[in-house]
Amino acid sequence: ESLFHLDVTWLSITRPGTIITQDTCKSCSPDHTTVVQEALTQAGLVDKSTKQPLGCSVLDLKAYILSDVFQHLMEIGSTCGAYESALQLVTNLRHRLRNVAKLVSMAEHKPRVISFEGISPLVLGGHWLPEMKALAGGIDPLQEPGALAQRVNWQKVRACAPEILILAPCSSSPLQTLSEVNILASMPGWWSIPAVREGQVFVIDHAFFSRPGPRVVDGIELLAHIFHPDLIKLPRKLEASRDILKFTLRNGQRCNPKQLANHFKPYFGNGSRERQGASD
DSSP: OOSOOOOHHHHHHHOOSEEEEEOOOTTTOTTHHHHHHHHHHHTTSBOTTTOOBSSSEEEEEOOOSHHHHHHHHHHHHHHTTOHHHHHHHHHHHHHHHHHHHHHHTTOSOOOBEEEEEETTTTEEOOTTHHHHHHHTTOBOSSOOTTOOOEEOOHHHHHHHOOSEEEEOOTTOOHHHHHTTHHHHHTSTTGGGSHHHHTTOEEEEOGGGTSSOSTHHHHHHHHHHHHHOTTTSOOOGGGTTOSSEEEEOOOTTOOOOGGGGGGGEEEOOSTTHHHHHHHHO
């Protein structure tokens, strides 16, 4: 069954002038292109024979790396008659990335970071996410920028001895992710992984990483703070976020795998509020 259900009647009545679709990961929805084409054809927005748009613009975005994301923002702006606004937005986003790069260049150590786009089964974050980690001053030992999300076995993860783990399953809320973390805690050697021993495991809303838009820069700034809290402050707009959770056990502390979710608490930046709350 397809993950996508498009309202053909609404499309027929509304007849939008611009339609934006995302070429999703084939492992998520191999029939995405077919579903969209059929819906647009039924709505009379695409010619059945030529597959060409009828009275509208259709942008099928295929982003693999960050430069693709920025290019798509420009394409959308140009198509919608907002080229100057798009240019200003992209210029600002690139400026923020340069600021991050300048700060992380002073880091003496780049941590090994693994991010999961899925927990059951284990899936590594792909596309632009490895690049995000690199720009934030981390090292992804398993993925290269632009690589597709791929399944990985647990033994390979253990062998990398990640210093930071990011749990951000695609299309999953932090609450949904917490319902699956017991699976990880049941894996052999979980408690010996450096990230687990030091409490450097984070559950983060996937929207910071999986959506190819301006928010990926928020995600890079967030990762840069997590990787190098002594160099980069948590962005002010994220200080009250409930979409970022941090593992609170460390230094040999353990729990029953079924209780692991209870040991993730909201993260407010460099643990300052966590420590304050613990002393109150």
